[in-house]
Amino acid sequence: MRNRKTPTIELMAPAGGWESFQAALDNGADSIYFGADQLNMRARATMNFTLADLPEIASRAKERNVKSYLTLNSVIFDHDLSLVRRTVDAALSAGISAIIAADHAVIVACKDAGMPLHISTQANISNVEAVRFYAMFADVMVLARELSLRQVKAICKVVNEEPVIGPNGTPVRIEIFGHGALCMAVSGKCHISLHTHNASANRGACVQNCRRAYKVIDLEEGHELVVDNEFIMSPKDLCTIDFLDRIVDTGASVLKLEGRGRSADYVATVTACYREAIDALNDGTYGAEKVGGWMKRLETVYNRGFWGGYYLGQQLGEWTDGPGSKATQRKVHLGTAEHYFPKAGVAQFRMEAHQLHVGDSILVMGPVTGVAEGTVTELRVDGRPATEAKRGDTVTIPFERPVRPSDKLYLTVPA
Numbered sequence: 236m237r238n239r240k241t242p243t244i245e246l247m248a249p250a251g252g253w254e255s256f257q258a259a260l261d262n263g264a265d266s267i268y269f270g271a272d273q274l275n276m277r278a279r280a281t282m283n284f285t286l287a288d289l290p291e292i293a294s295r296a297k298e299r300n301v302k303s304y305l306t307l308n309s310v311i312f313d314h315d316l317s318l319v320r321r322t323v324d325a326a327l328s329a330g331i332s333a334i335i336a337a338d339h340a341v342i343v344a345c346k347d348a349g350m351p352l353h354i355s356t357q358a359n360i361s362n363v364e365a366v367r368f369y370a371m372f373a374d375v376m377v378l379a380r381e382l383s384l385r386q387v388k389a390i391c392k393v394v395n396e397e398p399v400i401g402p403n404g405t406p407v408r409i410e411i412f413g414h415g416a417l418c419m420a421v422s423g424k425c426h427i428s429l430h431t432h433n434a435s436a437n438r439g440a441c442v443q444n445c446r447r448a449y450k451v452i453d454l455e456e457g458h459e460l461v462v463d464n465e466f467i468m469s470p471k472d473l474c475t476i477d478f479l480d481r482i483v484d485t486g487a488s489v490l491k492l493e494g495r496g497r498s499a500d501y502v503a504t505v506t507a508c509y510r511e512a513i514d515a516l517n518d519g520t521y522g523a524e525k526v527g528g529w530m531k532r533l534e535t536v537y538n539r540g541f542w543g544g545y546y547l548g549q550q551l552g553e554w555t556d557g558p559g560s561k562a563t564q565r566k567v568h569l570g571t572a573e574h575y576f577p578k579a580g581v582a583q584f585r586m587e588a589h590q591l592h593v594g595d596s597i598l599v600m601g602p603v604t605g606v607a608e609g610t611v612t613e614l615r616v617d618g619r620p621a622t623e624a625k626r627g628d629t630v631t632i633p634f635e636r637p638v639r640p641s642d643k644l645y646l647t648v649p650a
Contacts, residue, residue: 245489246513247304247410248506251283254499257605260295262503263510266302268335270495274309275320286322289329302332306495308355311338323348333375342372353404353410356380363393366407374401374487377410380417380473382487384546387411391486408488412477414505414533415472415493416543440568472531474541477547479512482546501564503606506508508532515599535564546629566598566645572638582634585643591624591646599634601642608647609634 245417248264259267268291270283284292289305296303305326311319323344326334334345338359345352353375360366361379367617369376377389391409393399398406473493475482482490492505506626508529515521533541537560569591582599591597593614599607614621616632624630 242480244487244513245302245408245508246509247489247491248502249415249492249495249497250502251497252499253493253602254600255497256292256295257504257601257603258499258503260299260301261605264301264506266304267296267490268306268334268490268495270303270306271322272318274311274322274460276324281629286325289325289331293330293332298333299406304333304335304353306335306551307329307341308336308357309338311340316340319344320348323350326350332437335377335442347403353377356412362400366390366394366404366409367399370401370407371401373401373407374405375404375408375410375430377491378413378487380412381545382411383548385482385548387487387546392522395486400414405550409486410489410491411482411485411487412473412544413482413490413492413509414473414477415497417473429436429442464493471542472538472541473544474530474538474545475530475546476508476512476533478518478543478547479509483516495538497598499606504536505533531563535562537562542607549623556584560650562650564647565650566647569597569644569646570630571598572601572640572642572644573639574640575634576631577637580633580635581631582638583631585632586624586626586628587624589646590626591630593622593634596647597632598645598647599636600645601639603639604636604642607634607636607638609636 244265245265247266247268248262250259250267250269256267258270271289272283290295293303295374299481305322307319319341323334323341327348327350333351334341335353335355336342336345337355342352343352344350352373352376354360354369354373356377356379357378358365358369359379360376361382366376378390382390386461387409394409396409401407421498475490488508492502493507494501494505511520512525512529515525530541540561567589568587569589570584570586572582572584575581576583591611592613593611595611597609597611601607607614609632613633614624616624616628618631621630
């Protein structure tokens, strides 16, 4: 790892709902991408936003000088075309920074409306000629996830030195994935879910067949073999924070964090770690000790184990050995916020499950609050000092960050 000054790279964070959106804002994202309604690749995996939410999204992002990107990246059929145009018009009217898409129908709709466009990884851009082609329509290209750092650097060298000019009259920017789930299919274009459940992954309805255990059956004699130890279609999660200097050295302009289907605390932790890492690169303090700390924090939230993807030249994926998360921490729902007393810096909650003790680590999540962490230094139950609170109690806790009614209170514990 090298300690040297590097150019700034745009940090792009995911948002599957308002809690994640605020978490991305609070933890240093330069841009946030999200879906609205059904025409996106996470239509089934998360709540998503609606077109009516777009003005507020754009407004809250602009207040922080953060860009907002709407994903419209599913396969489009004829019956979708009116919704595509309505979505593009709504995004343009709301002041959304750009639309992310791969289908040519969306590309044309953005061009006709004058809406800034980014080409999604679903277009599988793997060479500089594809970049030149899409530069007629888009300002940013998301490269295929299967490229090595050498291949990414070669594309960026041509794009930046030539340069390749986009529709806004400036050089196009190259975006690559930096962290999160990977798919066994080329840049996410998979058909297994469609064949088994009539639920197209390319329409945002993946049922994640690849994250399951399988048997191999000899059809001639009927012998069965359990595929042991590895989920052979389920890659570990991508993590690049330990070679982020090499990522930035490729000349890519945008680093994308995957995770629109994951929780707000995941977004908060991952965004914060990569923000700190990019800043450390810029000020010359990036090194092994800091990387070790970031890795430990990244391990506390949802992950399937980590590997460096195809960037470092592996010929085949590193498969996970289980179906779920390997996070070292989990959160347990405790209750709901009722009130915040700003002068005293105290939050009031209604306990709905489990117990809470002095010294516990807690997490508060809400649409405006985002994600707020803390430690219980003092407890009052029904106004009286206490060392623990249980289900049904009204509890007050000193808490630096304001909370809002209906925010959710969680206990964080080792997984």
